[in-house]
Amino acid sequence: MKIVNNTQMKQLDRMTIERYGIPGVLLMENAGIAVFQEVVRHLQNLIGKKVAIVCGRGNNGGDGFVVARHLFQHKVEVKVFIAGNPAVIGGDAKTNFEILKLLEAPIEVLSPGEGRSDLSNQLKEYDLIVDAIFGIGLDRNIDAFIQDVIETINVSEKPVISIDIPSGVSAATGCICGTAVRAEKTVVFQLPKLGNINYPGSDYTGEILIKNIGIPQKVIDSINSEIQMITMDWVKKIIPKRKADTHKGDYGRVYIVAGSTGMTGAAMLTCEAVLRSGAGLVKVAIPQSLNNIMEIRLTEAITVPLPELKKGVVGISDIEKIMKTMSQSDAVAVGPGSGQSRELEEVLRNIFENSTTPIVLDADALNSLANRKELLKLLKSPAVLTPHPMEMSRLTQIAVEDIQKNRVEVAREFAQKWNVIIVLKGARTVVAAPSGETFINTTGNPGMATAGSGDVLTGIITGFIAQGIEPVQATAAAVYIHGLAGDKAAAELGEYGMMAGDIVTHLPCALKEIVGK
Numbered sequence: 262m263k264i265v266n267n268t269q270m271k272q273l274d275r276m277t278i279e280r281y282g283i284p285g286v287l288l289m290e291n292a293g294i295a296v297f298q299e300v301v302r303h304l305q306n307l308i309g310k311k312v313a314i315v316c317g318r319g320n321n322g323g324d325g326f327v328v329a330r331h332l333f334q335h336k337v338e339v340k341v342f343i344a345g346n347p348a349v350i351g352g353d354a355k356t357n358f359e360i361l362k363l364l365e366a367p368i369e370v371l372s373p374g375e376g377r378s379d380l381s382n383q384l385k386e387y388d389l390i391v392d393a394i395f396g397i398g399l400d401r402n403i404d405a406f407i408q409d410v411i412e413t414i415n416v417s418e419k420p421v422i423s424i425d426i427p428s429g430v431s432a433a434t435g436c437i438c439g440t441a442v443r444a445e446k447t448v449v450f451q452l453p454k455l456g457n458i459n460y461p462g463s464d465y466t467g468e469i470l471i472k473n474i475g476i477p478q479k480v481i482d483s484i485n486s487e488i489q490m491i492t493m494d495w496v497k498k499i500i501p502k503r504k505a506d507t508h509k510g511d512y513g514r515v516y517i518v519a520g521s522t523g524m525t526g527a528a529m530l531t532c533e534a535v536l537r538s539g540a541g542l543v544k545v546a547i548p549q550s551l552n553n554i555m556e557i558r559l560t561e562a563i564t565v566p567l568p569e570l571k572k573g574v575v576g577i578s579d580i581e582k583i584m585k586t587m588s589q590s591d592a593v594a595v596g597p598g599s600g601q602s603r604e605l606e607e608v609l610r611n612i613f614e615n616s617t618t619p620i621v622l623d624a625d626a627l628n629s630l631a632n633r634k635e636l637l638k639l640l641k642s643p644a645v646l647t648p649h650p651m652e653m654s655r656l657t658q659i660a661v662e663d664i665q666k667n668r669v670e671v672a673r674e675f676a677q678k679w680n681v682i683i684v685l686k687g688a689r690t691v692v693a694a695p696s697g698e699t700f701i702n703t704t705g706n707p708g709m710a711t712a713g714s715g716d717v718l719t720g721i722i723t724g725f726i727a728q729g730i731e732p733v734q735a736t737a738a739a740v741y742i743h744g745l746a747g748d749k750a751a752a753e754l755g756e757y758g759m760m761a762g763d764i765v766t767h768l769p770c771a772l773k774e775i776v777g778k
C-alpha cells in the first residue's frame with residue numbers, strides 16, 4: 262500500500278476534484294462518515310454516550326463538523342470545541358460549520374487565555390474525544406494556546422479517535438510539532454502518510470484504520486510514491502503455496518558462513534530460521550573446533566567444518582571449498598556471529614568478485630565492510646545488507662541519532678549509491694532497493710529487541726531468496742513475517758520474557774497465517 266506525503270495527498274485531492282468532478286465536500290462527507298462509523302464501533306451503543314469533538318479551522322476540522330452532525334442526528338450528546346478563530350473557517354469546512362449552526366448543535370469556541378481548567382473539567386463528562394484540530398495541513402510548530410488544548414486532551418485520559426493523523430504529528434515526517442494528541446485509534450483517509458508510520462509520530466497514532474473516502478483508484482495509481490507500507494495482502498501474493506509433487510531440492514539450498522567461539526547461537530538461530538522459512542536445505546560453515554557443538558545443537562542443518570584462523574574463528578583459508586559450496590547454493594548468508602577479521606574481508610572480496618549467488622550480509626560481515634565499502638562495487642549478485650542503526654552508522658559515518666531522524670532517506674540513499682538492498686532495522690524497519698522501491702514495515706514489537714533477533718531475520722531473508730522469490734520482495738516479505746512471528750511470540754509470552762528463539766518457534770504459525778496452510 263503506497264505511503265504518501267502531504268503534498269501527494271493534496272495532489273490526490275485536487276485530481277479527484279478537478280479531473281473527476283468529485284467535489285471536496287463529498288470527500289469530506291465520506292471522511293466524516295468513516296470517522297462516525299468508527300465512533301459508533303468504539304462506543305458499541307450510542308445511547309447516553311457523550312462525545313467531544315475538538316476542531317481546528319481547516320478541513321480536518323471540517324471532517325470533525327461532519328462527524329458532529331451525524332452524531333447529533335443520531336441523538337448522541339455531542340459538543341464541538343473550536344480551537345481557533347471560527348471567522349477564518351472557509352471552503353468545505355465552512356459549509357459544514359454553517360450546517361451545524363443551523364442545526365443548533367452545541368458549539369463552543371476555545372479562545373487563548375481561557376483557563377484550561379474549564380476545558381479539562383468539561384472533558385471529564387465525555388466518553389470519547391474526536392481529534393479534528395490538524396490533519397495533513399500542519400506544517401509548523403503549534404502555538405502555546407493549541408498546545409495547551411492538546412495537553413488538556415491528553416491529560417483527560419479519555420479515549421481519543423484522531424482524524425487522518427494525530428494533531429501535532431507532521432504528516433510529512435512523523436516528527437512532533439511541539440506536542441501531539443495521543444490517539445487510541447487514527448482513521449487515516451485513503452493512504453497512510455509517512456507521519457502515520459514513522460516514529461515518533463507512530464507512537465501517537467494508536468491503531469491505524471485506513472478508510473476509503475472515494476478517491477478513484479486511477480488517481481491513486483497515478484501517484485508515483487516509491488514508498489509503500491508492507492501489508493499482509495501484499496505478502497500473501499509474494500509467498501507461494503506449495504505444490505504437491507515436490508522435494509526438498511525444490512525449496513532451495515542455503516549456505517551460511519556464521520558462528521565463532523561463544524557465538525554458535527547466532528549460527529544456530531540463522532540455520533533454524535532458514536529451515537522454518539521453508540527452505541529445503543541449509544549448510545553452515547563453522548570453525549572445525551565448534552563442529553561437535555553445532556552437530557549437537559542442530560539436527561536438520563548440515564555443518565561444514567572449516568580450518569581455523571585462530572581457535573574458534575573460521576579460518577576460511579579454504580576459500581575454494583567455500584566458493585564451491587556457494588556455487589551449489591541458491592542463497593548465502595555471511596556474518597551472524599562469524600567474528601570480525603581481515604580474513605573475513607578477503608572472503609567477502611572473493612565472494613563478491615566470483616559469486617553470482619544472492620547474498621545476505623549481516624553483523625560481522627557488515628562491520629568488516631564498514632571501512633571497505635568499495636568492496637561492494639565488486640558484487641556480481643544481488644546483495645541484502647541488514648544493519649541495525651549502529652551498524653548503519655559505521656557503514657555511513659552518519660551519527661545514529663541523525664540516521665534515526667531520517668531513516669527512510671538514509672536507507673534509500675545508501676541502497677541506490679551502492680546498488681544493494683538495505684534493511685535498516687528498528688521500529689518500523691525500512692527496506693530500500695537499488696531501484697528506489699522502498700518498504701516500511703509495521704509488524705513487530707519491542708520484545709524483539711533481544712539478542713539473536715537479527716540472526717533470525719537473516720535466516721528468513723536467505724530462506725525466502727533460496728526458494729526463488731525475487732530478492733527485494735523476499736526481503737520485504739521476510740521483514741513483515743519476522744515481525745508477525747514476533748507479535749505472535751509477544752502475544753503468548755509477553756514482550757519482556759520472549760527471546761529470539763521464540764520468534765523462530767512462532768514462524769510456522771505466522772507463515773501458516775500468510776499461506777493458509
Ligand SMILES: NC(=O)C1=CN([C@@H]2O[C@H](COP(=O)(O)OP(=O)(O)OC[C@H]3O[C@@H](n4cnc5c(N)ncnc54)[C@H](OP(=O)(O)O)[C@@H]3O)[C@@H](O)[C@H]2O)[C@H](O)CC1
Pocket residue numbers: 270273274285288289292317318319320321322323324394395396397398399400401402403404424425426438450474
Ligand atoms: N483527500 C483527502 O485526504 C481529504 C482530506 N480531508 C481532510 O483535510 C485535512 C487537511 O486539511 P487542511 O485544511 O489542508 O489542513 P489542516 O486542517 O490539517 O490544518 C488547518 C490549517 O492550519 C494551519 N496550520 C498549519 N500548521 C499550523 C500550526 N502549527 N498552528 C496553527 N495553524 C496551523 C494551516 O493553514 P495556514 O493558512 O495557517 O498555513 C492549515 O491549512 C486532511 O488531513 C483531512 O482530514 C478532507 O476532509 C477530505 C479529503
Ligand SMILES: [K+]
Pocket residue numbers: 321392393394395396423424425426427428
Ligand atoms: K487530527
